[in-house]
Amino acid sequence: MDILYFAWVRERIxxxxxxxxxxxxxxxxxxxxxxxxxxxxxxxxxxxxxxxVALDQELSEFDAPLAGVREVAFFPPMTGG
Known part of the structure; x- marks a missing residue:
């Protein structure tokens, strides 16, 4: 599966x-x-x-199953304004 990292997660990894x-x-x-x-x-x-975390571009939870998932993305919480 593909794992994507964004923002400071990408910087640390x-x-x-x-x-x-x-x-x-x-x-x-x-x-x-x-x-x-x-x-x-x-x-x-x-x-x-x-x-x-997002699974196949859908916001998800850490207890979510990975069966059939092709992409997992990790990112910090988003803020708006």
Missing amino acids: GLPKERIETSATTVAELVEELRTREARYAEAFSDLKALR
């Missing part, structure tokens, strides 16, 4: 996107898998309250 193979069944499991990769991932995913 150092990549705008990557394609990965995963056995994770939920977004939370995917995050745990990513955290164990390297320190930069652990830093980017250290506070999930500061992150939002």
Whole structure:
């Protein structure tokens, strides 16, 4: 699946996107898998309250299943004004 990183998440990880193979069944499991990769991932995913996630361009929750998902995007909360 494709993983996309935006804003400070991209800056901390150092990549705008990557394609990965995963056995994770939920977004939370995917995050745990990513955290164990390297320190930069652990830093980017250290506070999930500061992150939002979208599955196939639909805003979602971290307990959402990944079955059939092609794209996961991580980004900070958006503000308007």
